[in-house]
Amino acid sequence: MKDNDLRLQDISEFTLIERLTEVLGPVGMGAGQGVIRGIGDDTAVLQNTPGTRLLASCDMMIEGRHFDLAYFSPRELGWKALAVNLSDIAAMGGRPRWAMVSLGLKPELKVTFVEEIYAGIAELASHFGVIIVGGDTCSSPERLVIDICILGEAYRSEVSYRSGASEGDLILVTGKLGSAAAGLALLRAGSKAEIGGTEELRLAHLKPMPRIREASLLIRSGLVGAMNDISDGLASELHEIAQASGCGARIWAERLPISQEAASLARRLGAEPQDWALYGGEDYELLLTIPGGKGSPLQARKLNRTLVKATGTTLSFIGRIIPDSGVVEIVQPNGEIEPLLPGGYDHFK
Amino acid sequence: MKDNDLRLQDISEFTLIERLTEVLGPVGMGAGQGVIRGIGDDTAVLQNTPGTRLLASCDMMIEGRHFDLAYFSPRELGWKALAVNLSDIAAMGGRPRWAMVSLGLKPELKVTFVEEIYAGIAELASHFGVIIVGGDTCSSPERLVIDICILGEAYRSEVSYRSGASEGDLILVTGKLGSAAAGLALLRAGSKAEIGGTEELRLAHLKPMPRIREASLLIRSGLVGAMNDISDGLASELHEIAQASGCGARIWAERLPISQEAASLARRLGAEPQDWALYGGEDYELLLTIPGGKGSPLQARKLNRTLVKATGTTLSFIGRIIPDSGVVEIVQPNGEIEPLLPGGYDHFK
Numbered sequence: 001m002k003d004n005d006l007r008l009q010d011i012s013e014f015t016l017i018e019r020l021t022e023v024l025g026p027v028g029m030g031a032g033q034g035v036i037r038g039i040g041d042d043t044a045v046l047q048n049t050p051g052t053r054l055l056a057s058c059d060m061m062i063e064g065r066h067f068d069l070a071y072f073s074p075r076e077l078g079w080k081a082l083a084v085n086l087s088d089i090a091a092m093g094g095r096p097r098w099a100m101v102s103l104g105l106k107p108e109l110k111v112t113f114v115e116e117i118y119a120g121i122a123e124l125a126s127h128f129g130v131i132i133v134g135g136d137t138c139s140s141p142e143r144l145v146i147d148i149c150i151l152g153e154a155y156r157s158e159v160s161y162r163s164g165a166s167e168g169d170l171i172l173v174t175g176k177l178g179s180a181a182a183g184l185a186l187l188r189a190g191s192k193a194e195i196g197g198t199e200e201l202r203l204a205h206l207k208p209m210p211r212i213r214e215a216s217l218l219i220r221s222g223l224v225g226a227m228n229d230i231s232d233g234l235a236s237e238l239h240e241i242a243q244a245s246g247c248g249a250r251i252w253a254e255r256l257p258i259s260q261e262a263a264s265l266a267r268r269l270g271a272e273p274q275d276w277a278l279y280g281g282e283d284y285e286l287l288l289t290i291p292g293g294k295g296s297p298l299q300a301r302k303l304n305r306t307l308v309k310a311t312g313t314t315l316s317f318i319g320r321i322i323p324d325s326g327v328v329e330i331v332q333p334n335g336e337i338e339p340l341l342p343g344g345y346d347h348f349k
Numbered sequence: 350m351k352d353n354d355l356r357l358q359d360i361s362e363f364t365l366i367e368r369l370t371e372v373l374g375p376v377g378m379g380a381g382q383g384v385i386r387g388i389g390d391d392t393a394v395l396q397n398t399p400g401t402r403l404l405a406s407c408d409m410m411i412e413g414r415h416f417d418l419a420y421f422s423p424r425e426l427g428w429k430a431l432a433v434n435l436s437d438i439a440a441m442g443g444r445p446r447w448a449m450v451s452l453g454l455k456p457e458l459k460v461t462f463v464e465e466i467y468a469g470i471a472e473l474a475s476h477f478g479v480i481i482v483g484g485d486t487c488s489s490p491e492r493l494v495i496d497i498c499i500l501g502e503a504y505r506s507e508v509s510y511r512s513g514a515s516e517g518d519l520i521l522v523t524g525k526l527g528s529a530a531a532g533l534a535l536l537r538a539g540s541k542a543e544i545g546g547t548e549e550l551r552l553a554h555l556k557p558m559p560r561i562r563e564a565s566l567l568i569r570s571g572l573v574g575a576m577n578d579i580s581d582g583l584a585s586e587l588h589e590i591a592q593a594s595g596c597g598a599r600i601w602a603e604r605l606p607i608s609q610e611a612a613s614l615a616r617r618l619g620a621e622p623q624d625w626a627l628y629g630g631e632d633y634e635l636l637l638t639i640p641g642g643k644g645s646p647l648q649a650r651k652l653n654r655t656l657v658k659a660t661g662t663t664l665s666f667i668g669r670i671i672p673d674s675g676v677v678e679i680v681q682p683n684g685e686i687e688p689l690l691p692g693g694y695d696h697f698k
Contacts, residue, residue: 008697009697011697013697016697036402036508037510040511040593041441041510041511041512041593042406042437042438042440042441042511042577042578043404043405043406043437043438043440043441043443043499043501044404044405044406045402045403045404045441045503045508045510046402046403046404046405047402047403048397048403050399053385053394053395053396054393054394054395054396054397054403054500055392055393055394055395056392056393056395056447056449056482056483056498056500057391057392057393057449057483058407058449058451058483058484058485058496058498059451059485060451060452060453060485060487060494060496061487062453062487062488062489062494064490065487065488065489065490066487088391088392089391089392091391091392092390092391092392092394094392098405100405100406100407100498102407102408102409102496103409104409104411104494105697107697133405134405134406134407135407136407136408136409136496138409138410138411138414138415139411139414139697140411140414140492140494141413141414141491141492142490142491142492143489143490143491145409145411145453145489145494145496147407147409147451147485147496149405149407149449149498150392151403151405151500152392154394159385159394161386161390161394162389162390162391228391229391244389244390348357348358348360348362348365348454348456348488
């Protein structure tokens with residue numbers, strides 16, 4: 001049998017794990033990266049950095065619910081499954097260190113397909129020095145399931161919670177909003193939406209880049225109050241910060257950083273780019289607050305310049321924290337103030 | 350709508366998480382248990398015990414592959430999903446501390462069903478002081494998926510690896526072997542296998558008790574060389590220790606600790622109890638080695654007495670580590686020595 005035709009049901013689980021470990025290469029080793037024992041015993045044995053706190057999170061993705069294999073190459077899927085987890089570490093201001101990968105796989109999947117998922121995981125992991133220290137593989141007859149558990153570290157003073165916003169704070173957001181939703185709309189529309197300059201949108205959906213470096217730089221400024229990553233859409237994340245911090249939020253529609261490409265794609269498809277930005281989700285940008293008061297907009301501009309210079313990512317000032325607990329509002333271009341409902345995706349509807 | 354009829358699709362994900370957190374009660378809080386922030390932010394924020402190493406592992410279970418809802422109540426399922434993870438921490442000699450629970454759920458499942466899964470998790474977690482610090486819930490249209498990630502701690506000198514066995518070591522095993530396989534056979538056979546005294550077998554399959562306390566006591570004896578938990582059957586675990594330690598193993602069939610109940614059920618069903626013990630898996634007992642040499646069988650008996658006294662769990666001396674790398678053998682009652690193949694369950698076959 002040609003290697004390319006091998007399916008999971010043709011090899012043993014042991015052989016599969018050996019092959020996947022080989023794909024990981026150095027990303028599966030981690031000598032000197034706090035890994036005393038990685039893949040291959042009952043648990044991983046890890047050495048944390050003294051003085052840090054441990055950050056831990058997991059995100060499960062299920063075929064047909066979180067991703068469509070018509071759009072994703074297995075390599076992109078592996079990348080994204082890790083990216084959404086790294087994004088959670090970024091939201092806390094931490095440094096990602098170790099990950100475990102649980103995969104539910106159809107027995108008839110090609111072995112090379114699974115190796116490609118791992119290649120995507122390894123590609124992104126090596127970007128940030130993350131070591132894959134364990135996981136599990138099992139049979140899932142109908143749908144591919146990926147659950148990644150990420151472990152990170154942060155010094156106590158660096159951890160940023162959702163609850164850190166105060167009245168008057170400026171609300172800032174990294175990068176562009178709505179690009180991931182635009183990318184998904186583009187992929188769904190197929191050839192009829194093909195126009196130039198849309199590769200970035202597609203990649204925003206398929207291969208988001210977690211804002212680890214941006215978060216670290218922002219935290220080091222000492223200005224960050226609350227921080228979240230935008231997984232469920234800006235509206236929903238604003239509500240989470242407002243609720244956790246016991247305050248409200250007001251943003252200006254005109255200040256939402258929507259890319260030219262997303263705006264023109266929306267026009268073409270008869271969609272509303274503002275909805276993509278507010279409710280589309282999966283942008284994995286950072287939403288954060290910094291202290292308000294005199295000179296704070298200037299400070300936000302300075303922070304933007306620093307961030308762009310260091311990482312290429314912009315930082316936009318989009319609104320302010322208001323005292324009214326739980327009230328989240330949007331100021332429309334005509335000056336009208338509307339309530340902004342949490343919206344976002346509900347898994348069970 | 351009566352609360353008892355509520356289905357996942359009738360409530361928001363937010364409400365579900367609130368309800369599940371309530372079911373957890375103190376098991377979801379963990380003040381003073383190293384939990385700085387548990388459920389409710391982008392990641393959990395945890396405080397490790399200085400001087401310890403972090404143990405991390407995850408185990409994914411998929412309906413119809415790892416468990417059958419015809420046999421499991423949701424509470425038993427929650428218990429077992431956590432138990433298999435705790436067993437991995439036991440195998441390393443560690444103390445389990447925090448867990449994250451990812452659930453893929455059918456939208457038409459009753460909310461109370463999911464709450465019962467959590468009640469089972471909470472029941473076992475509270476036994477060992479484990480705090481549930483996060484997780485994920487999402488829709489899985491065909492099959493229930495549970496992936497639990499467990500985090501534990503151990504002092505450096507306490508960690509027991511698979512690779513710690515040496516020539517001449519005694520091979521010991523806790524509790525009874527084959528009971529979980531017997532329990533599953535019993536459940537599958539239904540009413541035709543109903544005899545007295547089988548509740549223990551059923552529970553061995555449905556609600557295994559991870560050997561955390563036993564492992565801790567054994568480790569403190571300072572005698573443990575290699576240690577594994579028996580998730581895939583004794584034969585397979587012996588091969589893992591042999592391979593990792595660069596040696597071989599020989600066990601005596603007559604010394605396998607098989608319960609009376611399992612033996613008589615096997616006779617009734619025309620099954621071979623030795624096969625259940627060697628290949629059945631899911632016993633979640635500990636397989637370990639202690640130094641051989643003069644007086645070591647006496648030491649094993651002493652260790653057994655200590656363990657029984659403290660935990661009620663027996664410790665049986667079943668074989669010896671031999672020099673021949675990778676050779677695993679069984680001495681049959683008639684004195685014949687046969688090779689013992691790894692066997693065990695292969696997920697993709």
